[in-house]
Amino acid sequence: MTITCKARQGLALDDILVIDAHTHMGLWHNFHAPNNDAEGMIRSMDTLGIDKAVVTAHSSILPNYRYGNDLVANAVKAYPDRFLGYVTLNPHYPEDMELELKNFFDIPGFVGIKLHPSCHGVPIDYKNYEVAYRFADDTGCPVLIHVWGLGHVLTVKGLLDKYKNAKFIMGHGGADLEGMKLAIDLIGDYENAYIDTALSTAMQGNIEWLVENGGSKKILFGSDMPFYDPRHTFGRIAMAKISDDEKRDIFGLNMKKILEG
Amino acid sequence: MQSLEFFDCNCSFGMRAIVNPGSFYKLEDLTDNMEHCGIKRALVYHSMAREYNPMVGNDMLMKEIEGHPSLYPVWVVMPHYTDEFYTPNELIYNMKSQRVRAVKMFPSPADQNYSISDWNCGELFGILSDFNIPLFIGANQISFDEIYSICTAHPNLKLILTDITYRMDRNLYPLLKRLPNLYIETMGCKAHDGIEMMCKKFGAERLIFGSGMPIYPGIAATAMISYANISDDEKKLIAGANLQNILKEVKL
Numbered sequence: 001m002t003i004t005c006k007a008r009q010g011l012a013l014d015d016i017l018v019i020d021a022h023t024h025m026g027l028w029h030n031f032h033a034p035n036n037d038a039e040g041m042i043r044s045m046d047t048l049g050i051d052k053a054v055v056t057a058h059s060s061i062l063p064n065y066r067y068g069n070d071l072v073a074n075a076v077k078a079y080p081d082r083f084l085g086y087v088t089l090n091p092h093y094p095e096d097m098e099l100e101l102k103n104f105f106d107i108p109g110f111v112g113i114k115l116h117p118s119c120h121g122v123p124i125d126y127k128n129y130e131v132a133y134r135f136a137d138d139t140g141c142p143v144l145i146h147v148w149g150l151g152h153v154l155t156v157k158g159l160l161d162k163y164k165n166a167k168f169i170m171g172h173g174g175a176d177l178e179g180m181k182l183a184i185d186l187i188g189d190y191e192n193a194y195i196d197t198a199l200s201t202a203m204q205g206n207i208e209w210l211v212e213n214g215g216s217k218k219i220l221f222g223s224d225m226p227f228y229d230p231r232h233t234f235g236r237i238a239m240a241k242i243s244d245d246e247k248r249d250i251f252g253l254n255m256k257k258i259l260e261g
Numbered sequence: 262m263q264s265l266e267f268f269d270c271n272c273s274f275g276m277r278a279i280v281n282p283g284s285f286y287k288l289e290d291l292t293d294n295m296e297h298c299g300i301k302r303a304l305v306y307h308s309m310a311r312e313y314n315p316m317v318g319n320d321m322l323m324k325e326i327e328g329h330p331s332l333y334p335v336w337v338v339m340p341h342y343t344d345e346f347y348t349p350n351e352l353i354y355n356m357k358s359q360r361v362r363a364v365k366m367f368p369s370p371a372d373q374n375y376s377i378s379d380w381n382c383g384e385l386f387g388i389l390s391d392f393n394i395p396l397f398i399g400a401n402q403i404s405f406d407e408i409y410s411i412c413t414a415h416p417n418l419k420l421i422l423t424d425i426t427y428r429m430d431r432n433l434y435p436l437l438k439r440l441p442n443l444y445i446e447t448m449g450c451k452a453h454d455g456i457e458m459m460c461k462k463f464g465a466e467r468l469i470f471g472s473g474m475p476i477y478p479g480i481a482a483t484a485m486i487s488y489a490n491i492s493d494d495e496k497k498l499i500a501g502a503n504l505q506n507i508l509k510e511v512k513l
Contacts, residue, residue: 007480008264008299010487032430035454044454047488177281200427200451204294204478205283226453228427235484241297 003247007238012049017252019259020045020053020230022144022171022198022222026071028058036226038075042082044225048234051252053083056114056144058227060088066096069104076109084259086114086144091128101135111259112142112169119146124155133159136166142258144169144196150178153186160190167258169194169220173210184210187218194258196222197233197250207240207250216246220255262493267300267483268501270363270397271423271446271471275308275321285475288325295331298479300472302331302501304363304397310337311367315346323359333508335397338364339373340381349388353513356394362511363395369402377407379414390417393510399424400449405432412440419444419507421469427451430458437463444507446471447499448482456489456499465495469504 060068072085087104104110136143147170173195174183186193223230274291310318315337326332341348368377423446448471472479
């Protein structure tokens with residue numbers, strides 16, 4: 001049965017690898033996000049056939065990264081087969097950054113770094129982020145950055161030139177149309193550039209357009225769960241008018257390759 | 262379970278000012294995409310009725326969907342005081358003669374730019390209520406206070422709120438609790454487990470499937486229902502039976 005046929009029937013894609021490269025966890029101040037704990041997320045993952053989710057906590061991208069990173073660590077320890085962790089850093093606490101990286105990368109299951117320049121009110125190339133970028137460059141780990149619009153994508157281009165060993169995931173694929181157009185160029189031009197699919201209001205035909213212009217090898221399934229529900233992003237890929245091989249790349253094989261170094 | 266058969270309450274076709282790459286505007290592309298999504302029937306409006314003029318767009322709609330039995334017309338309506346649109350009685354006469362059973366409004370300043378208060382639209386809402394004609398209106402077109410005012414002043418008017426977002430539950434839940442004539446289109450029910458939560462708290466009867474095509478992807482909207490952790494009966498209600506029931510009650 002094709003992936004489209006399974007998705008039309010609401011069947012979990014349990015025969016292919018699915019890694020959600022962009023998820024959160026916990027409460028959110030600005031709106032109701034039900035069932036936001038590890039168990040609630042696992043129920044959603046099982047419904048769809050998501051094998052693993054890479055997590056950054058909501059708390060970490062807003063007031064308290066210590067609380068958030070601990071929340072993720074607890075989930076990774078409790079469900080090592082289902083969750084991987086991003087260490088999330090806040091550049092307003094520069095004195096903590098190196099220690100936070102060391103402490104959490106010592107925990108099995110922490111695989112990358114998450115930065116949210118918009119929530120933390122700084123540019124992507126803010127000087128205090130250099131600790132994180134150097135760490136990623138030294139280790140080759142992925143850095144998931146909230147990338148929203150053309151200006152952000154242009155700044156990422158500078159990072160790609162400077163830190164060639166770090167793997168940069170442009171969250172939300174650049175978000176708006178102009179951002180996405182440049183992001184597509186960057187994933188073609190730079191070996192270490194990727195985009196993810198997390199968008200609350202993606203446009204008709206968006207996945208097909210991304211694959212047609214950027215290929216399937218540098219696009220990662222990211223849902224933003226439980227910031228919002230994963231099912232619509234999942235459906236956008238599962239029933240997209242692209243081949244099943246391309247869907248397998250996006251759903252899991254590309255992220256697997258990143259994680260394997 | 263078998264694939265669901267969807268009846269879409271929220272799609273359109275026709276030329277628009279902005280067409281994003283990957284999207285479409287032609288009628289045949291809409292019907293092709295409906296088939297791909299498993300959408301068997303749809304209420305459709307013409308983009309010209311939103312982006313240019315209701316009278317012109319509604320007329321184009323009727324001509325262009327002729328010969329497409331799976332497509333049911335939705336007219337975009339507005340107040341009549343400037344003589345740009347039918348009076349309420351003329352509207353009913355024309356809807357009846359052309360077998361139109363649902364209407365939409367686009368009152369926001371960026372769209373057709375009029376107040377939706379009763380001093381402007383009350384007469385229109387009154388006659389829609391009299392004939393059980395459902396009104397579809399986007400959450401980007403109307404405030405929560407306006408929804409409350411309309412639904413309390415016109416308790417027999419069925420208002421289907423389309424294009425909600427995942428950030429609205431704190432306002433939508435109290436409205437759904439207080440307003441039995443308020444329904445929610447599912448395309449934007451994207452709060453985590455949002456479909457399940459609304460079914461549990463308010464019943465599947467309050468949810469109506471819509472795709473948002475060709476602006477938003479139909480496959481995303483169908484996946485929200487196909488993969489929902491609710492019963493098959495609830496899925497069937499949301500996918501099409503609720504909309505079918507609302508249209509059956511229209512007295513034209």
